[in-house]
Amino acid sequence: MSKYCESYWAELLPSGVIHLLINCSQREIYFHTFSDTQFIIAGSEEEYDNWGDNDVILNVEKFLPKIEGGIYIRASMKEKTQISFYFIPHYRTDRKNSKELLNSRK
Secondary structure, X not given: OOOOEEEEEEEEOOOOOXXXXXXXXXXXXXEEEOOOOEEEEEOOHHHHHOOOOHHHEEEOOOOOOOOOOEEEEXXXXXXXXXXXXXXXXXXXXXXXXXXXXXXXXX
16 A cells, blocks of 8 residues: 555446546645556655655556456546546447548548
């Protein structure tokens, strides 16, 4: 657990989007994500720049199910002392269909 993270949990929303909520111990937070299980959560810009310190790295349990033929698009949002990450399933067939839609408008 990172020294700035009090708790976290993941939930599946009715739309199929997976929401990861991280509760932080202070309002001013700098954050970055490397993968769906590893996040930097720092309390100052210096800590963020020198993130080699393990106190600012949050490792969470694997919570994303693997999806066949697709990927997750990640979006994040910070509000007060909470950071939300949204993992939106995107299937490669959706991209092909949108390309066909664009071509059909010509």
